[in-house]
Amino acid sequence: SELLKQIRQEVSGALELFVSDRTGLPDYALAATGAVVVAHSPAHLPRPSLFQRRLINVHHMNVHPEATKRLLAPFSQPGECLPLVGSSGYVDVRLTEPIRPSAVTYEHVPAAIQRPLNIGSAPRNLTLSGFLGMPPPHLSSPVKAQKRYADSGTAPPAEVHLASISVNATGRRTVHTFPVELAAREVLIDHVRLSFSSNHGRREYTCLYRLRVHGTPQLSDNP
């Protein structure tokens, strides 16, 4: 009976964490509360039309029409990820509101239910940085986009390093939470850039399942 009570406590605690987005932490990169993907490296579109190719890849400032839904929402299933060309790239996200960041979470789907071909497309090494204001064009961006920015004559917002993380997509854990570096915890940010420099072996593309950003909002008592 004492034992049964202990079992039930463990089970209900585990389910409570499960329904608490599996982290028990508010997510300021959640689509449902207004966070959006604002830019990313070229999307991988199998058999795209010429039109799609121009729309999404050439202009580059454009965003995959499902990017926000795929990267910033719960309930991932195989295939529901943001596919970016190659084994390195980036995504820029505007947060729900300005926060002082405390931790970041990257989640992928369990390897057990992935098609073998797709396990290799999970990212391996990731870097998160934060900005107050729209991040500047990425170094990998087309010259035109970078030049346009330079021409505007305004200084880009400062980049704050949040975390460098490594994910094993074939392990049993699928939700990976990492603390933000101490120096960055007092800095106010409203955008993050997720960069990845390697994946699990697929040259063609990397598919990102879910990003969460945790922290403390600037004004928690403001209406």
Place this chain on the structure above:
Amino acid sequence: SELLKQIRQEVSGALELFVSDRTGLPDYALAATGAVVVAHSPAHLPRPSLFQRRLINVHHMNVHPEATKRLLAPFSQPGECLPLVGSSGYVDVRLTEPIRPSAVTYEHVPAAIQRPLNIGSAPRNLTLSGFLGMPPPHLSSPVKAQKRYADSGTAPPAEVHLASISVNATGRRTVHTFPVELAAREVLIDHVRLSFSSNHGRREYTCLYRLRVHGTPQLSDNP
């Protein structure tokens, strides 16, 4: 081994209840089986266009375009709620089919994953009542809507009190099931009105996450 068996039984029973909509009870206010939000007090729309304001708030008989999806579907996440102006208001729901009501369930998202600012928008004191037929305009409705009804010369359907409930949105439970008052269990209803008279402190608006209504359908053997 006997112990292991007991642990597994507990775990599998808990997961079984979890996939059984966490209540183990049929829900006659479920969008997927045809239930719909038919009316509500004015919606809270942050930065609405003039057009939206007129469409939704002024005419008042109109319904937030996502009301049914937000209030009558499983898998709540922060932000996926029906936002109504102020700390009191109401929602009218047409049920899937006529039932004799036995219980009602109100669910909110875990406080742990809410942005601090939003915890205050959870409702606190709620009243559920039932109707056979479309509920009459609420007392808080614009005079015009009430007058139009009065002019029609038909009597409104009788209001049956189902339950008065109180919800602590910062506690660990998120799914709150309450029995319907004995006197109401034999009454056939096909609409419910959820009224709230207070919330957890946010003056601006109250956000409703999910309503379920349980009971016995009128004709359970009818094709």
Place this chain on the structure above:
Amino acid sequence: SELLKQIRQEVSGALELFVSDRTGLPDYALAATGAVVVAHSPAHLPRPSLFQRRLINVHHMNVHPEATKRLLAPFSQPGECLPLVGSSGYVDVRLTEPIRPSAVTYEHVPAAIQRPLNIGSAPRNLTLSGFLGMPPPHLSSPVKAQKRYADSGTAPPAEVHLASISVNATGRRTVHTFPVELAAREVLIDHVRLSFSSNHGRREYTCLYRLRVHGTPQLSDNP
């Protein structure tokens, strides 16, 4: 402490399987990875418009607009199923990619949360068969469709029997996985046909909740 460790291991293992689509197996009939419903016996549409009736039932080769979403996606809730006329019928599915099949899974919603009226609409006896190429018109198809096929002068792809299964929709299990017959495990397929010959008592229609197909892709190391 040793006990607590054992409890936690059981709980975390159960949740791990839970998020692994409850089977721990890749699903090659998953909508999110490109699988689609390509044909089915006439849909049951309560109160369809004349237009819908013509569009979906008469031409028959047409497909219920939500068929793929309802049959080939996770997170079933009551009502989110593919409703087909009568107590026998079929559905044809094009898989994500060619596989050698190993098992099939049929899932329904828990009887506990079904409206009493709808429990009878769950299928009882099901047969799964596989094809390499589009399955030929079903024996129950309109003469016109069958004749058109015969006129084309091409031989239909061979039908491979995968499994004959029986499901008790009122039992506690909702996810039913069955191995594919040994003789079929070396055969390459890219379509399956799910046929049902009886349901749980409802004459009017049968509602299918979710089909999964497991196996090994033809080329698991192909980009």
